[in-house]
Amino acid sequence: MEKSQNQSWFDRIPKVELHLHLEGAIPYPALFKIISRNEGNESFPDLNTLKNKFRKYRNFPHFLEIWRWKNKFLQKYEDFTLISQAVAENLARQNILYAEIFFSPSDFAVNGLKPRELAIAIRKGLAKVPEIEIALVVDFVRSCGQENAARILEEIKDLQSLGIIGVGIGGAEKEFPPEMFTNTYKQARKLGFHTSAHAGEAVGAKSIWGAINNLGVDRIGHGIRAEEDSALIEHLAKHRIPLEMCPISNLRTKVVCTPEEHPVRRYFERGLMVTVNTDDPMMFGNSLADEYRLLEERLGFSKKEICGLIMNAVNSSWLPQEKKCSLIKSIQTTTSWKEVFGQISLS
Ligand SMILES: [Zn+2]
Structure with a gap:
């Protein structure tokens, strides 16, 4: 259903999110509830004190440090049901119709939580919000190493019924290069x-x-530094390899210093398959509407071009073709779409 006309166009336009980490997207009240329940109120007497732990980072390693700090509070399976429901409700409120979201079982082994049971707990929470369809992607977490990745894959290999459709690696990119995970990715692709x-x-x-x-990936997470090699830009354009770009995340972790420095506009103009996403909205204080607003205000994207990015997200998603078609139809028949294109429907 179309949202209220009082909302801005960026809020109303139906959206698709392809790069979002469940544990980085927990609405603050849900995390506050879990911390109060598991730890008592001593560390965070109120919501604002908790919020102030996030949003500002010295650099990427500092961001990862806060990421790990926050994870220690997620100790029980029921915590994951709670956060999953809260994340899904939050996405649905933003008029996001479909999302593919990462979760990172390796980060919670230390809390005694197992991948299969985690996936069950997460799906239980997501199922309470039928307004949005959410598929799951398992992040192996690079710093846990290749043996751990192979073990996690073994444990989740028959969980497609819980909506696990993909795998990925996030975390410490420098110390744990993609090559380390070649065999696990090969096996993952074989498993579908x-x-x-x-x-x-x-x-x-x-x-x-x-x-x-080495990994034969379907999509690249971020890819912001691709322009350091013109042959790579050539390759990405030729093969239409989708980039899951996250401009506000890159600003917050200081990969770039200003929005104008971000290559998303240059990549888009070069014909790369660019999608725009939020990455960790709880940690960065952003929404997908904020991302699109930034593109318009600072990088000269028109609303037509933003609609093009939304179509890129649908077409780069891992939905089956018939579901992509019905998603496109439901987006292109909204008033907010027609405000941009008139009654003409794009294919
Ligand atoms: Zn990410």
């Missing part, structure tokens, strides 16, 4: 999983080449 890898965020073009050549 789609694949993505964070690359070209903390490390340059080399890590993107590694993800393409």
Whole structure:
């Protein structure tokens, strides 16, 4: 259903999110509830004190440090049901119709939580919000190493029924290059999983080449530093390899210093398959509407071009073709779409 006309166009336009980490997207009240329940109120007497732990980072390693700190509060399966429901409700409120979201079982082994049971708990929470369809992508977490990745794959290999459709690697890109995970990705593809890898965020073009050549990925997470190698830009354009770009995330972790420095506009103009996403909205204080607003205000994207990015997201998603078609139809028949294109429908 179309949202209220009082909302801005950016809020009303139906959206698709392809790069979002469940544990980085927890609405603050849900995390506050879990911390109060598991730890008592001593560390965070109120919601604002908790919020102030996030949003500002010295650099990418500092961001990862806060990421790990926050994870220690997620101790029980029921915590994951709670956060999953809260994340799904939040996405649905933003008029996001479909999302593919990462979760990172390796980060919670230390809390005694197992991948299969985690996936069950997450799906239980997501199922309470039928307004949005959410598929799951398992992030192996690079710093846990290749043996751990192989073990996690073994444990989740028959969980397609819980909506696990893909695998990825995030985290410390520099110390754990894509090549380390070649065999696990090969096996994952054989099992029918789609694949993505964070690359070209903390490390340059080399890590993107590694993800393409060694891991055979379907999509690249970020890819912001691809332009360091013109042959790579050529390759990405020729093969239409989708980039899951996250401009506000890159600003917050200081991969770029200003929006104007971000290559998303240059890549879009060069014909790369660019999608725009939020990455970790709880940690960065952003929404997908904020991302699109930034593109218009600082990088000269028109609303037509933003609609093009939304179509790129649908077409780069891992939905079956018939579901892509019905998603496109439901987006292009909204008033907010027609405000941009009139009654003419794009294919
Ligand atoms: Zn990410």
